[in-house]
Amino acid sequence: MVGGCVSPPATTDTGLRLAVARPVPLPAGSAHAIFQHGRVVGAASQFEPFCELEVNTVRPERRMLRTGHYRVTRRVHRLLKDPTTRIPAVPLGFDCFEGVFQESIWRLAPADAKTDPDARHLRCIAPYYDCRFGPPLAADQMQLVVGRYLTIEVAGL
Numbered sequence: 001m002v003g004g005c006v007s008p009p010a011t012t013d014t015g016l017r018l019a020v021a022r023p024v025p026l027p028a029g030s031a032h033a034i035f036q037h038g039r040v041v042g043a044a045s046q047f048e049p050f051c052e053l054e055v056n057t058v059r060p061e062r063r064m065l066r067t068g069h070y071r072v073t074r075r076v077h078r079l080l081k082d083p084t085t086r087i088p089a090v091p092l093g094f095d096c097f098e099g100v101f102q103e104s105i106w107r108l109a110p111a112d113a114k115t116d117p118d119a120r121h122l123r124c125i126a127p128y129y130d131c132r133f134g135p136p137l138a139a140d141q142m143q144l145v146v147g148r149y150l151t152i153e154v155a156g157l
């Protein structure tokens with residue numbers, strides 16, 4: 001039995017890979033590219049699934065995240081009351097008049113020396129409304145959201 005504060009290893013292998021198949025535009029002054037319906041968008045509708053690719057560095061100019069390959073080293077799922085502020089739905093609870101959001105965060109690490117180490121994580125949101133509730137987005141659903149910019153690979157498939 002382990003006591004005290006324990007952190008999971010930073011280099012675990014989840015069996016998931018993410019490839020940046022096309023350069024991803026990052027807006028000036030932002031660390032996020034937002035995806036919805038297979039496209040990069042300026043802002044996402046919270047009534048439809050969306051994903052955000054986050055990088056570590058904010059730059060004042062628009063730039064592109066180059067193509068490359070990443071290992072998904074950690075996956076985190078949370079139930080949120082609000083995807084913008086990231087307020088958790090539990091223990092606050094929720095009612096049928098408000099949405100509830102399943103958040104998935106995939107922490108990224110470069111899979112080779114040629115890949116840009118600036119990519120931090122892929123965050124995807126599955127919205128649920130009208131007392132409907134379900135799981136986080138599956139890898140194939142995430143693929144539909146990010147389109148041809150990113151390729152999600154699951155080991156063994």
